[in-house]
Amino acid sequence: MTRFLPEIPSIHDPAWNARVQALIDQKTKPLGALGMLERLAHRLACILHSEAPRLEQPQMVVFAADHGLAARGVSAYPVDVTWQMVENFLAGGAAVSVLARQNGLALHVADCGVARDLPQRPYVAGQPRLWDCKVAHGTRDCSSAAAMNAAQCDTAMHEGAQLVRALPGNALLLGEMGIGNTSSASLLLARLCAVDVAQVTGAGTGLNAAGVARKIAVLRSVLAFHHQAQEPLEVLAAMGGFEIAAMVGAVLQAAQERRVIVVDGFITTAAVLVASRLRPAVLERCVFAHRSGEPGHTIMLQALGAEPLLDWGLRLGEGSGAALAWPLLQSACAMLGEMASFDSAGVARQQAETASA
Secondary structure: OOOOOOOOOOOOHHHHHHHHHHHHHOOOOOOOOOOHHHHHHHHHHHHHHHOOOOOOOOEEEEEEEEEEEEHOOOOOOOHHHHHHHHHHHOOOOOHHHHHHHHHEEEEEEEEEOOOOOOOOOOOOOOOEEEEOOOOOEEEEEEOOOOOOHHHHHHHHHHHHHHHHHHHHOEEEEEEEOOOOOHHHHHHHHHOOOOHHHHHOOOOOOOOOHHHHHHHHHHHHHHHOOOOOOOOOHHHHHHHHHHHHHHHHHHHHHHOOOOOOEEEHHHHHHHHHHHHHHHHHHHHHHHEEEOOOOOOOHHHHHHHHOOOEEEEOOOOOOOOOHHHHHHHHHHHHHHHHHHHEEEHHHHOOOHHHHHHHH
8 A cells, every 4th residue: 555545535516516607607798608718717616615716826847757668669769858858947948948937837847767867956936946756767667577666656656745745836737758658658548448559559759650550569568568457556556657656646645735736648647547546536626738649648538537628739748738728727717706797797687588599
């Protein structure tokens, strides 16, 4: 049993849900006219249990680690790109760095298992911050051994939870970086949702058709090697990554604290998939930012009953989609908290016979 598996009760409350829906329906607009923005506002009001929810001190965390499976040629990029991109995040030059800066998101990078020792640096307020959460210098090659043992998986989850505990605010945006981690996400999805790995495996960082075929063959061999791993934590340890395990812990902690959890793309959703198999109520605290260009992401979102905000063919990761979706969450809160009602604005309501026609 992991040392971090908190109880996470459901926040479903029919009376509160109806109260919030009534507030939305009384705004000066036809019923449902703001479409998905209304559904988003309703979800945020329920997560934060407020009729005028406010998103405070949002924290973007990019969880980074390397994967031993990358040695099998499942990525178009070398492993060194992981640590190089971490440095890029910290220097402010990556996509997520730019988008976080634009949207006022505090940016953190968690070294959960990068295959290189990263120099520590003093934290400067307002700048991206590096957190040392390293479990090991990358996982083992999961085609011939478990990616991590149970103790390492437990430690990674604990590190993710501890990091969230240390952060202020009521919103956590998930990001990740790790060459080879689309393979881990495909493996987790294939085993936990019992789907053919070929259906859920894509180009990742840019493999050509031959590369994707090779990747699928490797992933089939991994699933066969770990045929006995069936329970969520067994599957996570056998075929996951340190950054994914840390995100599982972070999601559980954020859900326990009733933070809004903004989920990015394929790999971050894989972490939520594992967390939801451990504690289903975490899904009530999640907002899914977008549908990735990775083929497995659509299947994963369907399995979770998730409705993504954006569908732009994004497949960068890093938390870039979560950062792009962030203004929509702000708009949803503003609509619920600031938009006039028919009564307060003195606007006539829709006539009953027209509404029922």
